Ligand code: SF4
């Protein structure tokens with residue numbers, strides 16, 4: 001694609017990067033076929049190619065964002081299916097990241113929109129605030145139907161509807177701690193605690209700690225670690241996301257320089273995509289560029305790391321059929337496709353995959369709150385495809401997908417690491433059917 005930025009515009013490193021990305025696009029449109037919003041809405045401006053044109057036009061003309069651009073960029077899930085499909089290697093992720101920052105800096109959203117976004121940014125990344133908000137949400141649940149009927153309050157209705165009816169107790173695993181290796185020590189890792197996941201599903205990191213320590217890995221939950229910043233990053237709140245990244249870069253560099261680290265383990269693939277991008281996010285900050293690159297180089301999804309270990313034979317053959325739902329941040333953001341399925345098969349599960357596995361389930365961070373209609377259509381499509389597999393349960397590697405699908409799937413949905421922990425000697429995750437006799441033998 002030809003671009004016509006001026007030399008003055010190109011002096012801005014963000015514009016120079018956008019220019020390089022735009023020039024790679026050859027307008028072929030292959031990406032439209034795998035874009036969930038184009039597939040759902042059928043509008044070129046809701047396709048990757050359409051959004052690329054909108055962003056190019058806005059940036060080249062040095063224009064503030066307008067309502068049209070904001071509408072179509074807001075509808076983008078940042079699922080990155082387009083980056084998997086694109087034959088030209090267009091780095092849509094960094095282009096849309098930049099567009100979101102530009103929108104945040106130049107566009108004044110309607111009052112309710114601003115209020116809801118500010119609330120999400122100030123509550124979700126903080127576990128104590130999030131826990132308190134979930135308790136309050138119970139009081140608001142009877143009003144979901146009424147709120148849904150008022151257009152600007154639809155996101156509030158979605159927030160209340162998504163809140164779980166019961167909140168698990170605080171887990172000691174989410175406190176700063178060192179979990180020693182069982183037996184001979186083969187490695188030392190940091191485990192990201194995260195923000196929403198330890199409140200909603202603390203059992204996920206508990207399973208990861210049990211499994212890793214049993215395999216001889218010391219697991220550290222580092223003091224002063226906080227939210228990875230993904231949530232505010234996808235809202236274009238650049239300074240908040242960079243502050244979150246700097247905090248964790250400092251915390252984990254202390255661990256690297258202290259006891260040494262083999263990996264920084266992440267059990268939520270949405271967070272993993274962002275942490276692997278810290279090196280890029282902080283590349284222009286001389287005080288942090290090298291330290292952030294060091295962190296990104298060590299960041300691994302828990303299945304990526306487990307795949308590097310010499311696993312013994314599983315303690316029990318689980319004998320259940322698992323539909324593996326690959327989160328977009330796993331398959332498109334981090335390009336991790338083989339390891340989770342290989343580990344589940346090694347653990348004794350029959351692994352199946354749904355049709356249209358490349359399409360997003362509509363969770364996408366806060367998308368299911370901010371774009372409830374499109375999100376619900378994608379969720380229902382995903383649930384239908386998962387149900388058609390006839391599997392006993394669903395496994396996935398991202399808390400957002402679990403929250404999005406759980407109530408509708410009609411079968412248990414668990415994190416992949418909970419199944420792996422079970423297969424290698426841990427407790428059976430709640431709600432799973434009994435393995436068949438044949439497989440349990
Ligand atoms: S990130 Fe996903 S929703 Fe956004 S343009 Fe790409 S494929 Fe479409």
Ligand code: SF4
Nearest residue numbers: 025026028029031086
């Ligand atoms: S597939 Fe890639 S090159 Fe083709 S239109 Fe989409 S982004 Fe551009």
